[in-house]
Amino acid sequence: MLKVERLTKHFGKLQAVRNLSFTVDKGELFGLVGPNGAGKTTTIKMIVGMLDPTDGDVHVNGYSVAENPVEVKKRIGYVPENCALYENLTAREYLELVGNLHHLPQKRITSQIEKLMKSLDLEDAIDRRMTGYSKGMKQKILLTSALIHNPDLIIMDEPFTGLDSNSAAVFKQLIWQLVAGGKTVIFSSHILEVVEKLCKRLLIIHKGEKLACGTIDEILAHAGETTLVKSFSKLTGVTDVEHRASDIIDALE
Amino acid sequence: MSQRRKEQFDYHQFRQLLKTSLKLDIRSSQGMQYGSSSSRIPQVFGVLMFYFMVSIGLSVSIYMIPSIFTGTLIITAVVMAFVALNILIEFGSIILSPDDFEILSPLPISSRTVFYSKMANLLIYSAAITLSLIIIPTVTLAARTGETIATLMFFIAEMFAGITVSMIIALVYSTLLKLISAERLSAVLSYAQMLLGFTVWFGYMITSRVFGKSVLSVGELTQWWVFILPPAWYASLMGIAGAVESGNWVWSAMLGIVGTVLAVLIGAKYLSVSYAASLSRSVSVSSQTKSRGQSAPVGGSGAWRRWLKPEDLCVFRLIWSHFKYDNKFKMTVLSLLPLSAMYFFLAGSEGIVDPFAGSFNDSGAFMIFIPLGILPIMILASLIYSTSYKASWVFFATPANLADIVLAGLKFVHFAFVIPYAIIYAIVLGFFYGSFVHSLLFTTILYLLVAILLRITYAFLGKVPFSIPPKKGQQSSLFVMMLFVMPVFIISAILLMFLVSRSNPFIAVPTIFTVLLILNWISALFCRRKIRIKAIHLRYSD
Incomplete structure (x- = not known):
């Protein structure tokens, strides 16, 4: 389904992503994990065709992002980290725009919007401008816009940020059901507990480089630790967590 | 040739994007966001109203100036200067919009379609400014001459002038987007904006001072060099209505028509493909470069604190x-x-x-x-x-x-x-x-x-x-x-x-x-x- 080959991205002198390669199979739930600034979002933006890689390529269902970005984007549903929306539109207007840009028939757009909004408890807000929406409501709209064209590959960048626990539970269940229905889902997250619970395989990146890739068991074995949190700390070189916290308390005093 | 270069224009998507961008223009410019100053009247309409008021002054010119060609020439110069200034001032929200990139770039739209919709939005905006500037002068000219062809040519000349100047500015920016490296793009665009703004403002000041004092008594301008000036290219269209004495109007009007057609064609064919990619690089770079530099502590020296x-x-x-x-x-x-x-x-x-x-x-x-x-x-x-x-x-x-x-x-x-x-x-x-x-x-x-x-x-x-x-x-x-x-x-x-x-x-x-x-x-x-x-x-x- 997804093949990432030697993906590299430079911003001037900064190397955001270095020589990253991995594959994700059809129907797989794949996690992308890394500390802040590790290059997760940059990697995702290159996969969805928002950023041109400095080197390397991405293939989705055999289509190259560099060679055929429009075909790739037809097959991807993307939930961005920041709530980038035309907030002066109503939710219905925005979702109709996205549906139309995917060339969906108007009837299908209308019914999809109604169904998705109802299941996400947003039917009352559907005809209100999104300027007054909370972060969680915006996140739900982004999820709806990512699913409206029924894509094969769904990519979510920090999808649980800003969601209340009920919405997060719905999102988690939704991810499971999407995968059970044969969809491929990739998501990035800081929350290792969620990743551990949801994902079969995951990729840990740090400073733009691949540290480990495989099933949870393979990663635990690779790091020689018993939990994912400890493995993550060890692989990313942050082992003095308590000491750092004490330093902060000292600074406050 | 890569597939990216073969990206096709999609009319259905273009229509949706244009409809949305116009809707957003109206809604996003509605008043301030907080406090007692909140207003539901879009500020775009306020600006158009101002130009409408300016047009009352312009209608005096077209009524009083003995030569219709000279009057048209002066009004065309004013229209071009105002349209250019407005687009320069508003450029950040008309052409370069990182928000558009964040929202639209993951969707299956070709950069050509996005660019066409942006250009169409720009044309509608500049056409609205031009219209608000010339609507009263057009009626005044009709009342003065009673000639349908002269009135029609005046209207066409002004619309052409407004549209061309906006396209040329868009082309200058888009060419820069294509030529300049991503690292320097953002800075160079700003310098270009300053230079263009200065050129337009300086040109406007000089023109108004040249004609300013005796503008209402200026007779028919027949010197050949007058017809080289861009406003004269469009004012020369009045020659079709028999309102220009000099024979120079023929080649001058041709220059205007060719200029407009070229501006539109080059914009449509040559610059569209790499627009989104360049914008993407510019957005990425700007987000990286913002974190440069060392920060001095807030507070400064003791002397300031007092x-x-x-x-x-x-x-x-x-x-x-x-x-x-x-x-x-x-x-x-x-x-x-x-x-x-x-x-x-x-x-x-x-x-x-x-x-x-x-x-x-x-x-x-x-x-x-x-x-x-x-x-x-x-x-x-x-x-x-x-x-x-x-x-x-x-x-x-x-x-x-x-x-x-x-x-x-x-x-x-x-x-x-x-x-x-x-x-x-x-x-x-x-x-x-x-x-x-x-x-x-x-x-x-x-x-x-x-x-x-x-x-x-x-x-x-x-x-x-x-x-x-x-x-x-x-x-x-x-x-x-x-x-x-x-x-x-x-x-x-x-x-x-x-x-x-x-x-x-x-x-x-x-x-x-x-x-x-x-x-x-x-x-x-x-x-x-x-x-x-x-x-x-x-x-x-x-």
Whole structure:
């Protein structure tokens, strides 16, 4: 389904992503994990065709992002980290725009919007401008816009940020059901507990480089630790967590 | 050839994008976002209304000027200058919109389709400006001549002129997007904007001065070189209606038609493909480069602390950081230097006279007063809007005094612009007057006058610095507001100059100083009070 080959991205002198390669199979739930600034979002933006890689390529269902970005984007549903929306539109207007840009028939757009909004408890807000929406409501709209064209590959960048626990539970269940229905889902997250619970395989990146890739068991074995949190700390070189916290308390005093 | 280069135009997507962008233009420019100043009337309509008022003046020209060709030529020049200025001022929200990139780039749309929709949006916007400028002159011309063809050609000529100038500006920017490396793109675009703005403004000033004094009595222009000027390319279309005496209209009109067709064709065929990719690089780079540099601690040295509040120091630091990293703001500030030099040059060429020596010259005074009268207000206006507006949460979430934060913007403009400008004035006027005492006295009068105007303007305009997202129509409406404030300053300054030159200076000067000092005190009280009341209603714009 997804093949990432030697993906590299430079911003001037900064190397955001270095020589990253991995594959994700059809129907797989794949996690992308890394500390802040590790290059997760940059990697995702290159996969969805928002950023041109400095080197390397991405293939989705055999289509190259560099060679055929429009075909790739037809097959991807993307939930961005920041709530980038035309907030002066109503939710219905925005979702109709996205549906139309995917060339969906108007009837299908209308019914999809109604169904998705109802299941996400947003039917009352559907005809209100999104300027007054909370972060969680915006996140739900982004999820709806990512699913409206029924894509094969769904990519979510920090999808649980800003969601209340009920919405997060719905999102988690939704991810499971999407995968059970044969969809491929990739998501990035800081929350290792969620990743551990949801994902079969995951990729840990740090400073733009691949540290480990495989099933949870393979990663635990690779790091020689018993939990994912400890493995993550060890692989990313942050082992003095308590000491750092004490330093902060000292600074406050 | 890669598939990316074969990206096709999709009419269905184009229609959806255009419909959405027009809807957003209307909605996003509706009033301020907070406080009592909230208005539901889109500011775009306010700008169009201003141009509609200008068109009343233009209709006088087309009615009074004996030659229809000359009248059309002057109106075309004004239309081109206004359309160009408006697009330059609003460019950030018309063409370069990182928001569009974030939202649209993951969707299956070709960059060509996005670019076409942007160009169509731009054409509709410039056509609306052109229409609001020429609607009354067109009716006036119809009433004057009673000829349908002449009226129709006038309308077509003006629409062509407006559309072409907007396309040319878009092409200049888009070419830069294609040619310049991503690392330098953002900065170069800002410098290009400053250069274009300066060229248009300078051209407008020179043209209005060439024709200004006797514009209503200018006869038919038949010199060949007149027809080389771009406004003449479009005014020459009046030749089809038999309204141009010189035979030069044929090749001149051809130049206009070819110019318009080329601008549209090149825009459509040549520049569209790499637009989105370049924009993507520019967005990525700008987000990386913003974190450059070392930050000095807020607070500064002990000497400053005695005179300034912590809020002042925070705002000064914020403005300085914006100057370093926000190209748009930097260019607004830097553009004041050539503009000031231009006005000083024009004033010097008219002759600057010493009012204390009993001399009075209103035309030179007009030019010399502009930099001090309008430029600090331009800075004040540019302090409000920023693409980094979300960062202003810090002022709303901390125990900072919001009124002091707002007032700090005024203090900054005062210390960083008004006082240095006053010093430059004292030196320049001293050179022309031949007496530095006279220049110091008159500069102090001007300084007191501008301080009053700034405070009154800021009392209504003042917001937390860089706390409002830039929207289409807002920059233009501020520009329009400045066009109203500037004459107040200039007329007051000329009146004071007249008083000084015509009365006994030993009576006039102390009287003027006393009155201005009292007005300064009142305006300071008014500004502080108004800002403190406004601060209660200020809300964070998320």
